[in-house]
Amino acid sequence: MGRAPCCDKAKVKKGPWSPEEDAKLKSHIQTHGTGGNWIALPPKIGLQRCGKSCRLRWLNYLRPNLKHGGFTADEDNLICTLYLTIGSRWSVIAAQLPGRTDNDIKNYWNTRLKKKLFPKQRIRSDPPPPPPPLLQESFLSCTNNLEADFQHHNLWENSTAMIDLPSQMGIYSAMPQLHTSLPMANAISWEDMNNYQPWIVLDEPRLLPYSQ
DNA sequence: AATATCACCAACCGCACGATA
């Protein structure tokens, strides 16, 4: 048996919120709170919206002290670092960035940071040198995330994908206080990373395929 | 100028989980 829908989809409004709807929701929550029940909230205040939609609108746009856009370099670095450490746990990442929402961060990652972190694929004609042992060991913790992103971009299919590891590691060197909190922090120097050629080490460890 | 493509982002969807009846 499937799960019952949270509301009658035929009777709720979808799409962008109007200023009037925003005002109703904001005013009610600021004076009465959510009442601990989002589903019951919309009919109570005369909104033809799903409770989940109200919750999202409040959390992402109406609640106080939210920041939109204008991500700083420090925020960029923190998001990238946390993503490489814990993966796409946006709510956890958002908790480290006051005033930012998980949705904002997720969008920002998907539209900008991912491209920055995973630059366009490259084709190499010569075999890369073997990676330093410490590097193999140190990057095991983040390789699952990287692998997932490669798969997401279908980079496995053409076997030409290599990742520009030094440019990724630059995000750490720009933020030493985060660097020290990472598991690999004591195992490898930033000079090593910056001198290192494009490689990515997988769980075995093994190397991504590259074109000959 | 018209059309196609890209980039951005607000919002929706479905699933998992914990609480509760």
Added chain:
DNA sequence: ATATCGTGCGGTTGGTGATAT
């Protein structure tokens, strides 16, 4: 023990404006 409910989360979609052809 189990069904149901509300909530939170991450993935995805679709609308819109900007840019390229």
